[in-house]
Amino acid sequence: NAYAQNVRTTLEKGKVKVKNNTASIELTPGEQAVSDLKSGQLKKAPVYTRLFTGWKDGELYLEDLTLQEITEQLSRDFDYEFEFADASLKELRFTVDMASADNLQAVLDHISSTTEGLRFTVNGRLVRIAR
Secondary structure (H helix, E strand, C coil): CCCCEEEEECCCCCCCECCCCCCEEEECCCCCEEEEEECCCCCECCCCCHHHHHHHHCEEEEEEEEEEHHHHHHHHHHEEEEEECCHHHHEEEEEEEECCCCCCHHHHHHCCCCCCCCCCECCCEEEEEEE
């Protein structure tokens, strides 16, 4: 995962050596390396790998994320833009656990089914989120 200022490498099986310009570390299953692109630091930590690798098994698994964090990922995955009618909606927290969807609408339906009054309106490639 290299979408932010950090590059993350998560290992489920085997062994891998991760290097950046200043350091190298070896990962074992259940560990994640994080390389900070600005500082050059390379760290490793234990993680619940499903959070980072579910996509390859056909799962969409997002645990306790804000709606803003979820929409950032959905924007990358489905190539849509998101607009919030009210800034407070960005802070709503969700856990999404479902089979990976072929289309964005399936994910939006899943999320809206858990929160009464939450509406997603799709207009072209723009999704407006409101209550």
